[in-house]
Amino acid sequence: MCTGRLDPAIVAGAFRQGLDGLLTVGCYFGDCHYITGNVQAKAKIDITRKVLKHAGLNEERLAFRQCSSGEASVFVDLVSQFDEKIHSLGPLGGAGDRVKAPEIFKKLETAEAALTSEKIRWVIGKRTPFLETGNIYGEIFTEHEFNRAVEMIIVEETQVQEILGGLKEGARSVKDLAKRLDIPPERVFRYITALQRKNLVALQGVNGRSPVFQLTA
Amino acid sequence: MLDVGRHPNIDLLAYSEVEKLEGRSGDFKVTVRRKARYVEEDKCTGCGACKEKCPTVVPDAFNVGLGDRKAIYSWFAQGIPSTHTIDPEHCRQLKGKKCGVCAKTCLAEAINFDQKDRLVEIGVGAIIVATGYDVFDPSQIFEYRYKEIPNVVTSIEFERLLSASGPTAGHAGRPSDLAVEAEIEALEKKAGRLQRAITKFEDKYVESSSAFSKKYQDGEYKDDKDRKRWADKYAEHLAILETIEPIKKKAEGFTVAKRLAFIQCVGSRDFRFYPFCSGYCCMHSIKEAIIAHEHETETTSTIFGMDIRAVGKGFEQYKIRGGNNSNITYIRGRVAEIMEGPDNNPVVTYEDTRERRVKSEEFDMVILATACAPGRGTIETANLLGIELDRYDFVKTDPLSPVDTTTPGIFVCGCSVAPLDVPESVSQASSASERAAEVVFQSDLKKEKAVA
């Protein structure tokens, strides 16, 4: 077993259940017993951190550090420093975080959904091929380009999950969703159309002049 | 150890000795004496109930005499097999007295006082000698006063003191302090017994002992023998309490040993004893100093040695880390003498060869890194098997065939060859098993050919 087993959805789920901090300590690059597991772990943690930060969590609550199994004193330092950091931040959703409890837990639920669903996971998985061998058109991304794309996808995917979360509570109109979730109505409309195509959302009826949408069963 | 015990291809004959060897490479016949345990191996579950009840207390050889065991015992807690053994030297029943408590306690009915030694004969293709070494007895070096000064111990004794499963549960208590604590315990036990006797008298005569004692001293109850016993017991009890008091006060100040001196090359690199270097002692002294510091961060250690030989993989870095993080000072020099100072503190006199001065320093405890002495068991085994020894009584080998003895089919590994540390002993064990497998393979091949 390796840090490479660390699943972003599981990490988000732990925070959603009230975890205050998560320190992942992997081997040094090049020293991984599973060759590249630590590289994958770091890539996953980095993107997970972005998603969680977007949800309002202080990004320092999720760390990836490295040390070798022979470096007991380094390990002790890493853990002590992280422990101190987390104590200074206090419990999740307190003064240390942008979004406060209990709202943050709602946001984290959305983050968990985003990290469980297809799009962000696919991007995480494609990171290594995109940076090293390129996409299907042979275009190799720079780290900067990749990160910019990731940021955009995180914003979109989070909003999509928020819409799905909103619809879970009942059928709603685009206008209603836009107001509740504070997302521009034209965006909500775009997501809804995409979700309709994927057969995740369907038109329920028209309320006055507003079409109302619901989750497909 | 457990792997050996569980391996389907390994027949473990513990508590046994080789008596005779016949035959030759590929076709040896070995006679093994299976010593009587007085406990049936197939019945004993190793539960240890017998040793709880056994009334005979014996110094524990596994803890180098620092703790106690019973006359029925297992060599140590994780030992394999876990079958217990009765020590015939100490067992009351086997010595002809009345006892048999263990037999009554044992629910598995495993105790058998009539068990006798058995001789078994085994046919083998090859033999590996792995009889190890003995710890050099440092009392031969008079100037170090080992055994005279209680707080001068050997590395192996210190290892047991540091061990969580050792007699002090890992607190590096000084033997002099441990002795005092043992004395207090013994006195308190005695005081308790006397107290119970006195209470009986008080109940019998419905009178407090102090009141009675006054009357008794005034000459009352002159010819009352029973009351005389009361008076004697009372006086003895008071005397014990008086004795315990100051000892207890002294014991209050006891802490673990914090100033440690490690003396290297005790019996090694010494023409009076063993001229060779024992190889691993520098590293185990550093290790013990680091562990002592982990247990108690105020611990400081001084290692006295001629050269600090940290030659294995990662050893040099370990040595430097010890110096930087675990308060270890390395002093180049040979210790001339150890004397006893105040509070049973050993005082070490040495020449600091860098400053070219003779110095004295007081420590809480001195640990002697004793030489890897050729084992008596190795000598006996070698004589029995007819393999040659070198001038020091290690098994003779050639650097180009490092695990072959002078007799074909007999191989050797570990400290019976020379002082070796763990990784080297482990690799050598593999080497010896390779050579043994070659012999067995060749002889099987011959047999096959003979059959064909």
Next chain:
Amino acid sequence: MPDKRENIRIGVFICHCGSNIAGYLDVEELEAFAKTLPNVAFVVRNLYTCSEGGINEIKNAIDEQNLNRVVVASCTPRTHEPLFRSSCAEAGLNPYLFEMVNIRDQCSWVHMREREKGTSKAKDLIRMGVAKAALLEPQEPIISEVHAARALVIGGGIAGMTASIALGDRGYEVVLVEKEERLGGMLNRLNMLGPTMTDAGDMVKEKIETITDHPNITVFTRATVTDVDGFIGNYEVDIETKSGNEKVDIGVIIVATGGRLFVPEGLYGYDGRRVITQLEVEEVLGRGLDPAVKNIVMIQCVGSRNEERPYCARICCQTAVKNAILITEQNPDAKVSILYRDMQMYGVENEEMFRDSKVKGVRFIKYDPARPPRVEEGKVSVFHSLLGREMDLLADLVVLSTPVVPQEDADVTSKILTVPVDENGFFLEGHVKLRPLDFATDGVFLCGSARFPANIRETVAQGLGAASRASIPLSKGFVVVEPIISVLADEDACRGCGLCVALCPYSALEVRDTEKGRKVHVIDVSCKGCGVCAATCYQHALSINSFTDQQINAQIAAFLN
């Protein structure tokens, strides 16, 4: 999925480990706590759960208490999980229905001075272990046959030659690959071998003859291994030889690539003529020392035990002393001085040689690394740290003792075989003390100076030892693999996208056409169970046995709630 109808009965065994655990945690409280946990049917404490008595207690409880899951809270799975697993198996319980909780290495030893906090953490750990245990599923070991009972030995120095002959003599086929034109490695450049002063050339010659005549050994010289594919018992190895490329089926691999001597460019005026290395002095001695060379100064620890190379290279002191003795034998008038930091003449033979050298008049002067010797024209100045003064030594020849360093291509070998190197670039064994000749990866072994500098006795012993280790799978004929590997748990979910295939570091995944379309396939003996694929799959189709999402989530939930 565990059978829903199955009545889960977990037994929890709390080990005292003597006082290693019981001395620092409140084990009675742990016992009482464990009894309150869901699905726990039986709790007991042991002085040592690993002792035969403790093991019997587990076995009896499985039988008498009808346990179908076992949790041991004790030391560390690193050393004891296999034992407890097999004990469960012996009692008829599938060994993968066992879960270990580490309350010693990661709890009692860490919190020795905080009993309450330590105990409370141990409770969390036990609760997590029990939560996971309830979801454990039985697994069966994967058995793979050794298809090629043939060993590949990389490196034809003394380590590799010794290992090859040993395996050949055991009846196994050996392919020995040497990158130079000739077998022998470092020995080809040495003169006499200490402490017995055996002629290195004679020894090499003898070994080469044995190998050349050996019916079971195939030698490729001026050859390199370019690619290794497959796994223990089933490797396919590409070898580039002078007469073309070879493809060989191999069962096990021994790395015996040795080391090389550090060349002290720019240090102490090294010029290869008047200031030379120990290796160069071997060659000089082989030819015969010029009688005019009367004063020789050797300097130890040149390029080692410093910031850049912190290690002591083990064999340089004995080499220096050996060469000093040989110099005095060739030229009785010669005065040899060895400037050292510590004379690392460990063991019996080295110390004897050290003494012998003193009798022969070799002088030893301890220098302080803070005030290193200075090599000047015809002399060496040194601060004698024991006399406390500067002194000048006449020097017709200066010999620098430089360390053995890793081969330049060690990192290439490391990548081809996917085995690690340590911080100094030497190959890293499976365990420094207990598995000195194995790699962590099954089927690959190491010996000689590729692992760490070693003298002739040690190298020969390691060559034999590695052969012994490597012969185990060859003689068994099969390999048993731990079933804690990746599985396609939800075949319908898999879209055959190949995202996981691209990330698998072991090439253990491939997409195959099936009746249900393109689906991923796990090559089980190649899989090491790292978990990257399961953590990546956006369809959550892949899972890791005994580390499923469900099990991990149960542990997290148990910890947080």
